[in-house]
Amino acid sequence: MIAPRHRVVIVGGGNAGISLAAKLLRSGCPDVALVEPNEVHHYRPLLSYVAGGAATLDDLRRPQVDVVPADVHWYEDRVTAVDPQASVIRLAGGRSVGYGDLVLCPGSEVDWDAVPGLREAVATPHASTSYLPEHAPETWQMLSTLTSGRAVFVISDRHVPCSPVGLKPLFLAAGHWCATGVLDTITIDLLVEGARLAGTARADRELRAAADDYGVRVRTGTAVSRVEPGSRTLHLRTAHGTDTLPYDALYVAPPHRAPAWVAASGLASAGSDGFVDVDPQTLQHRAHPRVWALGDVATVDTSPSGGALRKQVPVVAHNIPAALVGGTLRHYDGYTVAPVTTSRHELLLAEHNRDEHEEPTVPFPDLVRPRRSLYLFDRYVEPQVYWHRLLRGKVS
Ligand SMILES: Cc1cc2nc3c(=O)[nH]c(=O)nc-3n(C[C@H](O)[C@H](O)[C@H](O)COP(=O)(O)OP(=O)(O)OC[C@H]3O[C@@H](n4cnc5c(N)ncnc54)[C@H](O)[C@@H]3O)c2cc1C
Missing domain, CATH: 3.50.50.60 (FAD/NAD(P)-binding domain)
Incomplete structure (x- = not known):
């Protein structure tokens, strides 16, 4: 049987995969496929609040079908291997799928x-x-x-x-x-x-x-x-x-570690515990230029976070078509963020780039000082931003 083939195949329908699929479709990519086995999508940052008695699992779960963009071809399956020479991925259910560009974002695992x-x-x-x-x-x-x-x-x-x-x-x-x-x-x-x-x-x-x-x-x-x-x-x-x-x-x-099939497919960087060997700035694979990675599975020389994806998604969405025509690639500066509660009503934001220099989203007020307003934003507003903006590719 001839394997189906798509212009872009994304592996993993978590924060990175869904946001990127939506962003690619918004920018006119005609054929995006997604491989994601889970029927339920989690907004992971709220897990910390569940563990602290300030949210429930119902607050962070949505049916996956509600977040997969309508025009995406969804394979409800799990990738078991990539053959970057043949530009094909293998799925647990036995199928093979060909790609023009492949984006790996299956996250990491405990x-x-x-x-x-x-x-x-x-x-x-x-x-x-x-x-x-x-x-x-x-x-x-x-x-x-x-x-x-x-x-x-x-x-x-x-x-x-x-x-x-x-x-x-x-x-x-x-x-x-x-x-x-x-x-x-x-x-x-x-x-x-x-x-x-x-x-x-x-x-x-x-x-x-x-x-x-x-x-x-x-x-x-x-x-x-x-x-x-x-x-x-x-x-x-x-x-x-x-x-x-x-x-x-x-x-x-x-x-945490990367999924074992990344290294078994020859896509991991040496000494990285199996994480995908991309250029930390362009997010393009160092040996296979039609393979890309972002999110928790990528080696980007900075702490992985959902906030980091706000910067990584537009970079990959720009670089995939740009690389095809020999255009200039955009760079990810390693921005990442950690919102940390300091009590049951205050929170601070630690935002920095890969050189650990502070990179505040806004110059004022000082978001490194714990604030009640930041707690309320992180607990109640950020989830809405996630469902209604980030997962819909509304990032630049
Ligand atoms: C408890 C917790 C709290 C967090 N808090 C914050 C926070 O407050 N702020 C913040 O910015 N970030 C936070 N993060 C980090 C943030 O959630 C992650 O950085 C982000 O989810 C990474 O997105 P991802 O798409 O790379 O991985 P994930 O969101 O983990 O998604 C990976 C997807 O790939 C799928 N997948 C896995 N293997 C395969 C396969 N073989 N084939 C196909 N699909 C596959 C999975 O089912 C999953 O849907 C937190 C994470 C956790 C766990």
């Missing part, structure tokens, strides 16, 4: 193997994560019912999407413990694998000050190497050696 015992730990009521929808409500169940003991929050620095937002459940929980009068009976430890709590020095200072207000013990440069769920013990790796820490409640922003 790397349970990176921390022995972690998967078993989150299967107990004493450990959880906001990074998987099925665990986000359990996170709030665990945190909101804790009235004494030790709560440990762990943020990995291995490819975690928008990693500083892993602090949202901490501050939302601390605000709850404060309001219910149990803060003094709970010891809060924050273990961060990287050197800072957010991508810029100023945001780091603000977050440390907020943590200090709640009595949080912050340790940077500290990774969990192993979890013993039975004895509720973390084995730690620090700059000074190894250590252990018991927990009564454990929250993790766990290490």
